[in-house]
Amino acid sequence: MTTPDPAALEVDGVAYAYPDGHQALFGVSFQVRRGERVALLGPNGAGKTTLVLQCNGVLLPGVGQVTVAGLPVTSEHFKEIRRRVGIVFQDPDDQLFMPTVAEDVAFGPANLGLRGPELETRVKAALAAVGMEEYAGRPPHHLSFGQRRRVAVATVLAMEPEILILDEPSSNLDPASRRELAEIVTGLDITILMVTHDLPYALQLCPRALIMNGGVISADGPTAELLADTELLAANRLELPFGFDPARVGPAA
Amino acid sequence: MGAGHSHALYLLGTSPLHRARPQCKLAAAVLFVLAVVTTPREAFWAFGVYAAALIVLARVAGLPLPTLARRLVIELPFLLFAVFLPLVGQGERVEVLGVSLAVEGLWAAWNIVAKGTIGVATSVILAATTPVPELLRGLERLRLPAAFTTVAGFMVRYLDVITDEVRRMRIARISRGHDPRWIWQARAIAATAGTLFIRSYERGERVYLAMVSRGYAGSMPVLQDLAASRGQWLAALSLPAAAALVAATAWGLRP
Numbered sequence: 001m002t003t004p005d006p007a008a009l010e011v012d013g014v015a016y017a018y019p020d021g022h023q024a025l026f027g028v029s030f031q032v033r034r035g036e037r038v039a040l041l042g043p044n045g046a047g048k049t050t051l052v053l054q055c056n057g058v059l060l061p062g063v064g065q066v067t068v069a070g071l072p073v074t075s076e077h078f079k080e081i082r083r084r085v086g087i088v089f090q091d092p093d094d095q096l097f098m099p100t101v102a103e104d105v106a107f108g109p110a111n112l113g114l115r116g117p118e119l120e121t122r123v124k125a126a127l128a129a130v131g132m133e134e135y136a137g138r139p140p141h142h143l144s145f146g147q148r149r150r151v152a153v154a155t156v157l158a159m160e161p162e163i164l165i166l167d168e169p170s171s172n173l174d175p176a177s178r179r180e181l182a183e184i185v186t187g188l189d190i191t192i193l194m195v196t197h198d199l200p201y202a203l204q205l206c207p208r209a210l211i212m213n214g215g216v217i218s219a220d221g222p223t224a225e226l227l228a229d230t231e232l233l234a235a236n237r238l239e240l241p242f243g244f245d246p247a248r249v250g251p252a253a
Numbered sequence: 254m255g256a257g258h259s260h261a262l263y264l265l266g267t268s269p270l271h272r273a274r275p276q277c278k279l280a281a282a283v284l285f286v287l288a289v290v291t292t293p294r295e296a297f298w299a300f301g302v303y304a305a306a307l308i309v310l311a312r313v314a315g316l317p318l319p320t321l322a323r324r325l326v327i328e329l330p331f332l333l334f335a336v337f338l339p340l341v342g343q344g345e346r347v348e349v350l351g352v353s354l355a356v357e358g359l360w361a362a363w364n365i366v367a368k369g370t371i372g373v374a375t376s377v378i379l380a381a382t383t384p385v386p387e388l389l390r391g392l393e394r395l396r397l398p399a400a401f402t403t404v405a406g407f408m409v410r411y412l413d414v415i416t417d418e419v420r421r422m423r424i425a426r427i428s429r430g431h432d433p434r435w436i437w438q439a440r441a442i443a444a445t446a447g448t449l450f451i452r453s454y455e456r457g458e459r460v461y462l463a464m465v466s467r468g469y470a471g472s473m474p475v476l477q478d479l480a481a482s483r484g485q486w487l488a489a490l491s492l493p494a495a496a497a498l499v500a501a502t503a504w505g506l507r508p
Contacts, residue, residue, distance in 0.1 A: 056466050082468045089466075093414050094459040099386035099406060108467035110474030139386075141413045159467065 006070035007031040008163045008191040009085075014054055014064035015215075024050040026215040027064065032163065034069075037185075037192040039202035039223060042212035043237035048195045051212070052165055055193075056085040069162045083112055086156030087165045092148035096140035101132065101151050104140060108159040126158035127151075130184050146177025150184065163191040170198045199227055199240050203249060211236050262324070262380040270314035270382045274481035275391025277489030282379045284493030286372045288500045294364040296503035303371050303496060307378065310492075314382050321377050328373045335365040385409050390479055403473055407460075415453055422449065 009032040017023040024047040032038050042048050053059040054066050057073045066073040068084045089095050098104035105123045114122060127133045130150040140148055149169065156164060169185070170178050178201070185192065185205055196202055202209055203223050211219040211226060213236040219226055226232060227246040233239065240246065270278075292299045311321055342358025383391070386406070393402045422445050431441055461469075481489075 053462070058462055058465060079468060079470070082466060085466075087463075087466045089459065089463050091459065093411075094456060095463045097407060097410050097460050097464070099389070099410060103386075107464075107469075107474065111468030111470065139410075141410065155467065 005034065006067070008034045008036070008069055009055065009193065010067040011051070011054070012065050012067070014051070014061040014066060016050060016054060016059060016061050024215055025054070025061070028212070028215070028217055030210055030217055030220060032191060032193055034191055036208060037194065037206040039206035039209040040193055040195045040212060041197060041199065041202055041209055041238060043197060046212045047215040048212055049167060052087060052167055052195055055165060056082050056087060083159050084162040085165060086159055086161030086163070088152050088156050088167060088169065090168045090171060092145070092152040095152040095155060096148060099139055100136070101127070101138050101140055101143070102136040104151065105155050105158045108155055112159065122158045126154040129157055129188065130154045146173050146180065149173065149177070149181065153184065157188070161190070163193060164188070166192065166194045168196055169194060170196060170201045197238065199238060200244055203227055203246055211238065213237065263384045264316055264320070264381045266315050266382065268314040268382070270310065273489060274479060274485050275383050275387040276394035276479070277481050277485050278379055278383055279388070279391045279395060281489040281492050282375050284490070285496050286375055288493055288496035289371050290368055292500040292503050293507055294360060294367070295507065299499050299503040300367045300371065302499050306492065306496070307371065307374050311378055314378065316378065316381050321374065321381065324377045325370065325373055328369050331369055332366060335362040338362045394479055399473060415449070418452060419449060
C-alpha cells in the first residue's frame, strides 16, 4: 500500500471505448472511502455497467487508472483485484452456475486457493450473512429470484472483498425481497458501490450518490440533496416514483 | 439434494448403493454392461442370472420395481427395430402362429432385447441412486477431461433456465395470435430458435464474465475429495467380476 489509508476505490480520469468504436466513458473520476456506501445513479446507457467492469479489470481503461485499496487495476494484479472487488451482477442466473448453492459460494474462495475447513467456514459465514444457510445443498435454479440474488451476494462475500459492487440489486425483486436485501446490505460492514436507477432504494441505503450520464459523472453529493434537485434529476433522465418525496423520508441509515 | 427437473431420475435413499462413491458405481456399471454384451446369446441362463442380480440390486437400494420398469420404456424405439429382424431376415425360417420367421433374425432380436434391456436397466438403477452432480464428479474422478464434465455441468445447470426462456417466448408468441398449423407458419418458431441461440450465447458470455470476476483462471476448483477406498472399489467391482465369470462360463459351456 502506498498511502497509510488509501481510498477503497479510486477511479481517476477513466475513458473507455468498446472495440467496436462505441465510446462509453469520457473521463470518469471519483473516490469511495473505506466503509462508505455510495449509489451510482444514471439512466440506461449512461455507462454504469461499463464503469463497474473497469473496477475489477474485466475491461481495462483506454486512458486513466482505477485503484482498489491502493492497488492499481492492471493485469499483473488481477487475482488480488478480483478478490478485493466483489461484483454482484444483475441476473443471478449468470452468477450462479454450480450444481449447488454451497459449491457456488465456494467457487470464488476456492479460486483463491482456499480448501478444506477454512473454505467451509467461509461458505457458511457468507451464507449466514444473507440468511441462506439452510439452502446450502439446493441447486440454485430451484430458489426464488430473491433468494438467488441473496446467494449471488453471498458468492461474492465469501471472497471477503474490500468493496462490494451491486449492479441493479433491486431489479425484479418483489417488495419483501427488496426490503430483506436492504436489511442485509445495511447489516454488512463493508464498502459498497450500488449501481441503480431505483432512487428511493439509493436514498434508503446510501448516504452519498454519484450521478452518471453520457459517460461522465455529472453530480456527486449527499443522496438526499441530489434527489431533492428536480432540475438535476430531469437533466439526467432520472425520475422519482410517483408520490415519492425525498424530503419527507429520513436520510439513509 | 433438492428434488427437481435435473434430479428427475434420482430417487432419494440412504442404501449402500446410494452411498457408494459415484466413480465406483460408474465403473461397475460400464464393466457389468461390457460383460453382459460379450455373453453368447445362446446362454439363456446367463441372462437370467444378470437380470436376477439387477433385481437384487434394486431391492437392496430400496427402489420400487414398477417405477424402474416404467423407466425401461425409453428403450422401446430400439425394441421396435428388433421386432422387424425376424420378419426380414434371410436363411432358415420357422412358422410361428402362421407367420414365417427367420431363425437368424429371431436370434438377433433376442440378442438385442436381452442385452439392451439389461443395459438400460443398469443405467436406470445407476441414475436412480446417483444425483447428476455426483455423476459428474464421478466422471471427473475417472479422469474424464475437465472440459467435458464442466460443459455437462453447465448443461445441467442451465437446462431449466433455457427451457423456461423457451416457454416464455412461446407464451409471448401465442399471446400475439400465433397459432402454427401449417408448415409455412414455422418461420416464427425458427426465429424463436435463432433468438434463443443468440440469447444463450450472450448468457454464456455473461456467465463467463461473472466467473472471471470471481477469480476463474481456466480450471474449475476441486472442492471435495471423493477418493474411494480399496474396500469401496472391491465391493463395487464384485458385480462386474461376477458377471465376467458368468460370461466366461457361458462361453466355456458353448457346444
